[in-house]
Amino acid sequence: MEAAGAVDNLNELGAAAAEPSLPGPGGGSAKSVWDLLEEAAQMKTEGNAFYREKNIRSAIGRYHRALLVLRSLDSDVMASVKGFGPEKPPLTADQEAVLRNTQVDCYNNLAACLLQRQSVDHGRVLEYSLRVLQWRPGNVKALYRAGVATLEMGDAQAAKQYLSQACREQPNDANVRKYLHKAEERLNQELQKEKAMYRGMFPSSTKDSSGDGMNQNPRAGDGL
Template sequence: MEATGADDSLDVQEAAAAESSLPGHRQTPAKSVWTLLEEAAQMKTEGNSFYREKNIRSAIGRYHRALLVLRSLDSEVMKSVKGFGPERPALTPEQEALLRSTQVDCYNNLAACLLQRQSVDYARVREYSLLVLQWRPGDVKALYRAGVATLEMGDAQTAKQYLAQASREQPNDANVRRHLQRAEEKLKQELQKEKAMYRGMFSSSLKDDSEEEINQTNGVGEGV
């Protein structure tokens, strides 16, 4: 299984090449923006097809390429590199909506792809899912994946919050219920361990106090 970092590097190079060779890339700014947005949307569609065919590596590649193209149009990203290269005009509301929708879908689908890998990068799954929730609060799939990833990373309390919210939105989803139950069981186990630890500490403290009292009593008797 290839390392995730290697795939990402390859995808970034391919996406950069794809962006520079897009038809109409050097035409009027308005047409160029729409061309790039349509290209990114097409890459997302191709990624969806690969995912349905269980070709996870190719699906990941398409989603990464789409996201890299969108980065060149994202005002939030481009603010940090202002002054480098030609500036694009502000996106229209329609363009902004298409950019964000495509971007969110790609991150959501990337998280789904990563969960299909033999070796799952749960930190990356959670990162992508939280990005989706940042732009699309209440997205059930993102809540579910964030919950699963967070649970696997050892934070059952936060995982329960994500999964409980997903369960409220989709109460009949068997996968959501199963992982929510896992989170609750883990929290119960952690609570039992904590109680046992405190009982042990309390018992040890009582034993120490009892031994100290016996020693003090013995000392008085010997003194008399």
């Protein structure tokens, strides 16, 4: 659950980049892009602390708040509401990297939190994991959790695909290998059921009664 190298040097990067400030709500005090990125990073850090304390509800709340702050900076999100508010300055490459890294951590950590609940919403786990995979296709945590979620939702084939990719990225991970084995077992069970169903639909004929009994007691070497 540790952050994946996102925000250690926010203050240094912010001092080096003199970007315009974003208007505050209702025209109030403005916060710079770096201020908002740091605010989101702090909420994520608090969420991590709650998670380690097994306070899953509070951890989820912090991650959601962090993502809400980042939403106003995400060009992908804001493009859909262009023209309905003041234009925001484009992010620098450094700011974009911090934004994405924090989003990836928060969505990954939200998925981890949901898997800790007594009643797991696997659909939501999959949704959060797929958001990470949009930006980080080889992210092992997201691949693993997407595999677990799809397996529990009954799609063993998709689960095998996610978990196989995770296993290629991290072949020694015991949890990945465990769930990949479960997915393969589930697929094998489904295959056996399918074969049994077809056997019931098309029962084999008893004996070939076409005449001279040539197909009875064949010897090795008699050919096909």
